[in-house]
Amino acid sequence: MASSMFMALRAHGRFLLFLALVACADRAPVTRPEPVASLMGSPAAQPNAAADEFLTVQNQARAAVGVPPLQWSTDLAAEASKMVQYQKEQKGCDFVDMSSSPYGANQAWTSYPPSPAEVVGSWVAQGKYxxxxxxxxxxxAAQGDCGTYTQVVWRRTAEVGCAQATCAGQQEGATITLCLYNPHGNVQGQRPY
Structure with a gap:
């Protein structure tokens, strides 16, 4: 008796799983900008070409001041991807306030799709200030903000993840770039290196 009851429950469970899969398959796909990591969620994942570009320029700047290189974080890249999608769809590609984020953040807005190296290069160039x-x-000085530079070279920051999204509508062709840093830098009263 117990065996036949177990078999009935097991068959019922498979039927419910089948219904759930059919219901999910019927939904329209959601389009999101791809994070630049090749394998989301895997800390050991090797970065792809765009991620390498983000890392190379930042790690060159870090090496120039004697701080250890950043590691690529697929988790941060996925979070950055969600945020640039939000900026694109909900904020008209405007920046969002990242002050309450647990991560450090550098954002860029361009009227064209720049390479990751170009964006990071503009942040690093702020080091002259x-x-x-x-x-x-x-x-x-003109454009004398250097907070993007100090975040890039912040000694205690160990990992970074970035994403880009191309805007539509009135800002068609513009691109939002966001890099998230963990742990965050730019702690008031502390030096970056």
Missing amino acids: YNHDDNTCDTD
């Missing part, structure tokens, strides 16, 4: 002796940015 950073004064290590007094740990300040030269805010009097």
Whole structure:
């Protein structure tokens, strides 16, 4: 008796699983920008070409000031991908306030689709406004913000993940780029290196 009851429950469970699969298969696919990592969620995943571009320029800047290289995080890349999708679909490709994020963040908006190396290069170029002796940015200079640079070279930051999304509508062709950093940098009163 117990055996036939178990068989009936098991068959019922398979039927419910079949119904769930059919219901999911009937949904329209959701399009999202792909994170630049090749295998989402796998910490040992090897980065792809875009991820390599993001890493190479940042790690060159880090090596120049004597800090260890960043590692690629597929989890951060997936989170960045979700965020640029949100920026694209809900914010008209405007920046979002990342101040409450547990991660450090660098964002870029361009009117064309730049390469990852080009975007990171613009962040690293802000290093010319950073004064290590007094740990300040030269805010009097044109575009004197150097927070994107200090996040790139922040000694305690160990991993990064980035994503890009191309905008539509009024900002068609524009591109949003976001890199997330863990642990975050730009801690007030601390030097990046």
